[in-house]
Amino acid sequence: MKILVTGAVGQLGRDVVALFEQQSMEVLPCDRDSLDITDSEACLRRIQEFTPDVIIHCAAYTAVDQAETDIDQAYQVNAVGTRNLVVAAEKISAKFCYISTDYVFDGQSTTGYHEYDNTNPQSIYGKSKRAGEVLVQSLSSAYFIVRTSWVYGLHGNNFVKTMLKLGKDKPVLQVVNDQKGSPTYTVDLAAFPLDLVQTAQYGI
Numbered sequence: 439m440k441i442l443v444t445g446a447v448g449q450l451g452r453d454v455v456a457l458f459e460q461q462s463m464e465v466l467p468c469d470r471d472s473l474d475i476t477d478s479e480a481c482l483r484r485i486q487e488f489t490p491d492v493i494i495h496c497a498a499y500t501a502v503d504q505a506e507t508d509i510d511q512a513y514q515v516n517a518v519g520t521r522n523l524v525v526a527a528e529k530i531s532a533k534f535c536y537i538s539t540d541y542v543f544d545g546q547s548t549t550g551y552h553e554y555d556n557t558n559p560q561s562i563y564g565k566s567k568r569a570g571e572v573l574v575q576s577l578s579s580a581y582f583i584v585r586t587s588w589v590y591g592l593h594g595n596n597f598v599k600t601m602l603k604l605g606k607d608k609p610v611l612q613v614v615n616d617q618k619g620s621p622t623y624t625v626d627l628a629a630f631p632l633d634l635v636q637t638a639q640y641g642i
């Protein structure tokens with residue numbers, strides 16, 4: 439199986455690439471330098487050259503706070519970039535796996551969300567990721583949308599690393615206490631699409 443991974447040097451992308459390579463799959467890891475997903479022609483060219491069976495789309499504009507003032511760029515990457523990849527995937531009949539987020543919800547639920555719950559994103563990041571989902575749902579005939587939350591792993595910045603670093607420097611830490619989430623380990627998360635993309639269990 440041939441797999442193209444976007445965001446391949448990101449926190450999740452690195453573990454996805456490593457895991458798929460361990461399975462002796464032919465993997466094309468794409469970082470921003472080798473494939474800027476906002477460039478539609480480059481997406482088409484790269485995907486038509488490699489002809490992957492599956493695209494695992496981990497690249498995203500993930501700076502949640504910054505997105506509030508960098509609106510165009512957040513949509514450009516999370517919505518338009520996703521569209522560029524899906525359109526190219528469809529041309530070669532590749533399956534498309536889009537990594538999405540709990541930020542598509544408003545966070546008001548007191549119980550866990552289901553795949554079929556209505557979305558209601560509150561932030562630019564959440565709205566731009568939801569726009570990416572909508573484009574995937576309307577343009578791909580073989581898609582998986584995997585919503586995750588609060589990702590942490592060995593690579594990149596995350597809450598765990600920030601706390602460990604602050605813990606070394608400060609005797610007492612002050613942290614918000616009005617936010618609840620489900621931390622997700624990148625290695626566990628990477629294992630999920632590995633199983634999923636080998637099925638026809640399309641949808642969210």
Ligand SMILES: NC(=O)c1ccc[n+]([C@@H]2O[C@H](COP(=O)([O-])OP(=O)(O)OC[C@H]3O[C@@H](n4cnc5c(N)ncnc54)[C@H](OP(=O)(O)O)[C@@H]3O)[C@@H](O)[C@H]2O)c1
Pocket residue numbers: 444445446447448449450451469470471473474475476495496497498499500515519537538539540567586587588589590594
């Ligand atoms: N982190 C979380 O807590 C969390 C929670 C829920 C869902 N997710 C989702 O999980 C996925 C992976 O997140 P992550 O934590 O691994 O994010 P990450 O570490 O920020 O990695 C994202 C990657 O996307 C790349 N990228 C950004 N713009 C690009 C462009 N125009 N062309 C090509 N590559 C581009 C970034 O490259 P540069 O470094 O060059 O910008 C980066 O390597 C994302 O879809 C994210 O929305 C993450």
